[in-house]
Amino acid sequence: MTQNTQVIFKARPTGWVDDSHFEIVSNPASTPGDGEALVRNIYMSVDPYMRGRMREQKSYTPGFELGKVLQAGAVGQVVESRAPELAEGDLVQGMLGWENYSVAKAGQLFKVDGKAAALSYYLGILGMPGMTAWVGLRNIGKPRTGETVYVSAASGAVGQVAGQIAKLQGCRVTGSAGADDKVAYLLDELGFDAAFNYKTAASLGGALGEACPNGIDVYFENVGGAMLDAVLARINPLARIVACGMISQYNLERPEGVRNLATIVANRALMQGFIVSDHMDQRDDFLAEMSAWLRGDKIQYRETVAQGIENAPAAFIGMLKGENFGKQVVQLADWPA
């Protein structure tokens, strides 16, 4: 019987997540029932939104259950199918588990083309984070040629895609990240017009003012707290804030206070949250456009790959602290096998 290493949600964190919140166990892999398939997971994703699912308070997705296997977007290969639409060997993507083998209903698995792009890309630029960037700009940010777009966490899974899309649309694109090599990546490889290291900047306001001398028309918000406050002080009339995430706040017991919200009134500005799963009707358009950009070398993509299910907790914790460079994924099995 195939053994399955799994990561269990052991304890609910109140501040920063650490190893004590996880437990690694080994069990025999489950057997698929009618209409289900057994998937050998090849790559799994760790994402900031998962921190929200570790809380008891309501969020847009249901919370993780204590004592159960944690969930994650993953790409894998069908090793046993009891559903007519899936065959052994098919490559699929879905919301699976932090584990080597997952059983899932066939209707919740989507086939992916392993020849069109690296498999891990389906967890990133061609998956939820990439579509999050695309949907957030298309539906909320609506950047226009010549406008200034500022992206925080700009070298991250979503940020690097958001910035490049805005660049393709003719905007002045600026961003921040938490390390000098990430800032260099934004400037030298992604073609950002300005970028700064928010950890070493003398002041956020000063750095933002220098990066965005004409103010900010679109803010792709991944960070929250003091960064949002500094941005609010510099938004232009009719600015749009794409409220994608607020990672700086997720591990705080008491979030930072944001004082400059009156600028939303004064500038007739908009701030809007969203979740990509509300917009799956736009998925085909997204995949067509993003795939074309990738094929045409119009867009770059960077990821950090951790190895082995045992290292998934450390990859997640490191991502929350900004230790990853680009999209953080975990490789669970050799590929090609």
Added chain:
Amino acid sequence: MTQNTQVIFKARPTGWVDDSHFEIVSNPASTPGDGEALVRNIYMSVDPYMRGRMREQKSYTPGFELGKVLQAGAVGQVVESRAPELAEGDLVQGMLGWENYSVAKAGQLFKVDGKAAALSYYLGILGMPGMTAWVGLRNIGKPRTGETVYVSAASGAVGQVAGQIAKLQGCRVTGSAGADDKVAYLLDELGFDAAFNYKTAASLGGALGEACPNGIDVYFENVGGAMLDAVLARINPLARIVACGMISQYNLERPEGVRNLATIVANRALMQGFIVSDHMDQRDDFLAEMSAWLRGDKIQYRETVAQGIENAPAAFIGMLKGENFGKQVVQLADWPA
């Protein structure tokens, strides 16, 4: 020569506004030039947005100039016209001065019908504040039957209209105000489903939770700060925050910190500022609908009327402190004359 009592903007306030920021002077009334009219002002408006115009920082309207007559929306009667489209005796409305007589370009004056409604209504329910409530709900709040709408400063010029419009649209309408008689007005005269005195409530969160047991779908935001924070903790998925004003913050040197903004992300919520003057293309629709509601007794309206230009500063200061009940206006001349 007619003497004209005027209120000059003498000093820029840094915290609360007081008498020292104004100077009352008397000068001969100006003479209209070609295309202009001299208007005897009958009612003038004092509004929260004026506090923003007293700052040097950018706001949606240009700042008041030190040493000049302050500006205000006013209704008056043409006493001398050098414009073919205006005749002596015409009743007009426009952005005029804190003074008994103003000269204005004919193109910036709009005739009003003194028989259709009380003249002061053109500064309130049929003017900028009423249209602000109507436009904010129509374009941003978009309340649907059965949803919970919460209005802060709910007995004020804008709030009382916003709450009643939402009620006409079949919503559960709740509100807060800063005095027990105002709360009684909301419940007994305007038909609010719940209301509370935010000054005497044991906690904002507790009072809001009791008033809105099913959460908040639309927040008509007039207040900001701690009130906004308490609302953010109770918004429902896809909530809309109509960011009309944040009067609790205007006189603070350092605004309060708002900590619960991550709920905007978690609930895919929207917060949007606006200014009524961006939507003047909807003015005819507004006037038609609001006039019909008034004629049909579908909507109530309450105002506080101060007497005499000398009392305009006190009326403005009192309004900022919440001492008015309903829309605050200042009567500058007898009417009918």
